[in-house]
Amino acid sequence: MTRITTIGFDADDTLWHNERFFRLTQDHFAELLADYTDRATLMARLLDAERRNLGHYGFGIKGFVLSMIETAIEVTEERVPASVIAQLLAAGQEMLHHPIELLPDVEVAIAALAPSHRLVLITKGDLLDQERKLAQSGLGEMFDAVEIVSHKTPQTYAAIFTRHGDGPEAALMVGNSMRSDVIPPILAGGWGVYVPHGLVWEIEYAEPPLTHPRYRTLASLGSLPELVGWIDGS
Template identity: 85%
Template structure:
């Protein structure tokens, strides 16, 4: 079995909280548009807009805010008050300013693995926002490299793990998204480790890769170091 020399970490909802701030803003969105449609319909329309806009706006808060504004225009038949648009913009700005809250075991897991493995932060979303989060997290200096990508696919992982390590076969990726953090690195030839967060964006949902020999699941990041040790045979 090839020894793991490079470990990739997802950022949002793996190292720090993220999705819960989207949920809070969605609740505010539903309250602002409550006179025009019910929450279930509004959330379904918003999800459709987000899926439709990913190719143009990418992942992150800015694309989310633009999708809310687009949805508000649609469900009100272009009668949404300017005051509502202003509040949606303000909500997005609040999200961009929100302090980083590390998840349990995140810092300890990185500190335990940094001396023995090359660590790469691999995240997607808005460049400025992700750089802000990393700077505030205090974890930046523990990583050997940071990659902020537009999407996470098998070729992207293969290229990153070849450039920053010994190829995907000697790499492991850990994250909360089955679709983005687990399945693509496995398809590239590496290990995919799922660490659940509890809140999951529907777009990031995917089936568990079952009994694939390079798939593992852990309850929290505190279990990661032991798992890597087991894979390495130590």
């Protein structure tokens, strides 16, 4: 097997908590619109809006808030009170300023791998928000490069792992999204390692490539150094 020289890490829900704040805001959203529609219908309409708007707003909190506002306008037939819009905007501001909480074993895994491998943070989302999270995490200096991208495609990974390493064949990507962090790097020729977070945004769902020789699942990032050592033959 080709030795791994570059390791890519997803950020949200791989290094620190993120999706649970979206879920809490969705709960508040459902409470605000409870007089107009039931929760199941509201969440389905919100998901539809998020899918439509990805091409316009990209990934992240700002696009999420705009999708909530759009959904509120739709389900109320343009009668949504200004006070509800104000509360949705306030919820988005709160999400943008929420303190970063690292997931278990993150610091240990990164510290173990940093001396021997090039580490690259590869994340989607709003540029300013992702930069804020990385700065607050205290992990910034441990990465050799940071790539904040619009989409995670095989071509994206091939370019990043060539730019910051020895190509995708000598690279491994680890993350909590099967659709974005696992399948595309495998298609590019690298390794895809899935670390489940428990909360999965429906848009990021995909079936795992269970039979692919370069696919692995880990219970936590704490097992990543051992896996990399096995691949490298050490």
